[in-house]
Amino acid sequence: MKKTRQPFDPGHFKVGVLALQGSFREHLAVLKRIGVEVVEIRLPEQIQDLDGIIIPGGESTTIGKLAVDFDLLNPLREFGGKKAIWGTCAGAIMLSKDAHRNQPLLGLMDITVDRNAFGRQIASFETELDIPALDIISSAPSSFPGIFIRAPLITAVEGEAEILANLPDGRIVAARQGHLLATAFHPELTDDDRVHRYFLHLIQEKRAS
Numbered sequence: 001m002k003k004t005r006q007p008f009d010p011g012h013f014k015v016g017v018l019a020l021q022g023s024f025r026e027h028l029a030v031l032k033r034i035g036v037e038v039v040e041i042r043l044p045e046q047i048q049d050l051d052g053i054i055i056p057g058g059e060s061t062t063i064g065k066l067a068v069d070f071d072l073l074n075p076l077r078e079f080g081g082k083k084a085i086w087g088t089c090a091g092a093i094m095l096s097k098d099a100h101r102n103q104p105l106l107g108l109m110d111i112t113v114d115r116n117a118f119g120r121q122i123a124s125f126e127t128e129l130d131i132p133a134l135d136i137i138s139s140a141p142s143s144f145p146g147i148f149i150r151a152p153l154i155t156a157v158e159g160e161a162e163i164l165a166n167l168p169d170g171r172i173v174a175a176r177q178g179h180l181l182a183t184a185f186h187p188e189l190t191d192d193d194r195v196h197r198y199f200l201h202l203i204q205e206k207r208a209s
């Protein structure tokens with residue numbers, strides 16, 4: 001059965017963006033544009049009263065190391081056990097349980113990732129993605145502009161996790177596990193705010209559960 005579209009007021013959400021390294025400013029800009037109250041997270045006490053958290057793209061080894069240094073790893077893990085977290089690119093790596101390397105991860109999602117799966121910076125690319133889950137956000141469903149920058153691939157989606165988007169050749173680039181969301185691409189670098197709105201939808205769903 002198709003879920004019904006639920007209107008919601010972005011002004012009722014307070015979302016934090018982990019601001020240690022990477023493209024956090026771009027996420028903050030999209031959230032502000034759609035009317036969400038935002039917080040830049042650098043300290044554990046800044047995550048207490050948030051409705052959701054975004055972990056941006058960047059360098060997952062650096063983000064992980066800084067999260068350890070700033071005592072944020074466990075508070076983020078605890079937050080993710082109760083509330084919504086969305087990781088883009090390096091953020092998706094942080095959410096995964098396994099990145100085939102020895103680096104700090106949150107391990108909240110039952111997904112495995114392959115870092116830099118498309119090669120070096122020069123191998124960055126853009127492609128249109130079909131993301132059926134976004135139908136719940138927009139009355140005019142259309143493909144989503146996927147921007148991949150030294151992106152990971154999601155190589156295994158297990159347990160409660162489910163696939164949200166594939167490349168045309170079938171490789172997995174987005175997954176969801178309840179209120180946790182991982183995208184290998186960068187919606188914050190586009191004018192299309194549907195994935196940000198979808199994240200608010202996950203927050204709302206979690207609140208209602």
Ligand code: GLN
Pocket residue numbers: 056057058059060061088089090091093115116149150151152
């Ligand atoms: N290559 C980075 C990593 O492995 C991710 C790149 C990105 O976030 N755009 O952590």
